[in-house]
Amino acid sequence: MAVPGPSVGDMDTQVLIVGAGPTGLTLALDLARRGVPFRVVDASSAPFAGSRGKGLQPRTMEVFHDLGVIGPVLESGRFDLLMRAYDGREVLREWNVHEGRHPTLERPYPHTMLIPQFRVEQVLREALPQPVEYGMPLTSFTQDDSGVTAVVGTETVRARYLVGCDGGKSFVRKELGVSFLGETWDDVRMLVGDVRVSGLDRDHWHMWGRQPERWLALCPLPGTDLYQLQATGDGDPSLELYQRIVRERTGLDDVVVHDATWMSLYRTNIRMVDRFRVGRVFLAGDAAHVHSPAGAQGMNTGVQDAYNLGWKLGMETLLDTYESERKPVAEWLLGMTTAIAQSGNPFDKRGDETLQLSLSYRTTEGEGLQAGDRMPDGITEQGRIFDLLRGPDFVTLDFPDGPVLVRPDGYVAAIGRSAIDAYFGANPVTQLHHRRVAARTAA
Secondary structure, three states: OOOOOOOEOOEOEEEEEEOOOHHHHHHHHHHHHOOOOEEEEEOOOOOOOOOOOOEEOHHHHHHHHHOOOHHHHHHHOEOOOEEEEEEOOEEEEEEOOOOOOOOOOOOOOOOOEEOOHHHHHHHHHHHOOOOOEEOOOEEEEEEOOOOEEEEEOOEEEEEEEEEEOOOOOOHHHHHHOOOEEEEEEEEEEEEEEEEEEEOOOOOEEEEEOOOHHHOEEEEEOOOOOOEEEEEEOOOOOOHHHHHHHHHHHHOOOOOEEEEEEEEEEEEEEEEEEOOOEEOOEEEOHHHOEEOOOOOOOHHHHHHHHHHHHHHHHHHOOOOHHHHHHHHHHHHHHHHHHHHHHHOOOOOOOOOHHHHOOOOOOOOOOOOOOOOOOEOOOOEEOOEEHHHHHOOOOEEEEEEOOEEEEEOOOOEEEEEOHHHHHHHHHHOHHHHHHEEEEEOOEOO
């Protein structure tokens, strides 16, 4: 039985989160550590069981480090998996898209890690202090100056804020009347699914098909006995169709699909909203932006949306900056993933831009670390910087050459005493959620 979150005055909860994918679950976990009452509802009757996304970027792993779930995430994933292209049984090419990337003090998670989306969601759910409420579709909502009244299942819920994390077909977005501008590539369709296959090793991402219309990939999903199947094509997904595609495109009798736990037909949509906020209602993740899967950005960008919004909802301040900071990121994301998809080589060596470590909320330019940049990791006499920052607060790191104020989401708010004082002066509520840490550099 679902256990509603605690009430807040005349509210049933502070934040009603609609959608229990990676975006909604990340937001819930961030609110939970702040002691902010919330409820997570989802129209589905059970957790999503597929690997729609399967790549975690380094910045997302840094978020999960801060949220205290990086251990089970790392245990469930895999960093190094070679790509292998075939003509039948003949190996044409073998390569590593992340060759040369290794952990450093400033970047402890060096590159993309493979992990099925359903396992990421499971880790986040298990870390929550209350269960997700499944089988609870949102059917209507209205808002006023003090809150949102929503009908969820058969229940009317009053919340101070509502966040739509309900995917590309978002009910919340449609009810708000927010535009979802962009295009659909009707001529680009892909069959995807999670399948059990015999006849392949699990140390390579296997690919066939020199012609785009006969392309096939089978990627082992870490921690499971499944492979994710991706194949250009059309039609109603079925086990028989997937078996025929694998047989015809590999030309091998001993590579056999035995069953499938999830199947879907994917069409490339490249769209984003014109607004991330309407009053007390916010949009995040796929509800706000969808794009080509090239570059493994979707699940990660949704996590980043939630991480940016969580502390602002918790403090009920700087909420307008959610849109001003995340909308440019979404615009960049759509352009970058589209360029990769159109390159003709979406599985070639990736540039650093896909890792999401260089994303910044800068408002001014300059050399070196600036306000708006991601705070890099490092080692001090007091411990690892990421560990010193862990938690729901602003943190001032008092370095010998001057202090750096870091936001709860790991981005620099201000550098230098006068800039920090000015930041708190302009945002006095944030000082109530602040701690200072000496950060002398380790010898």
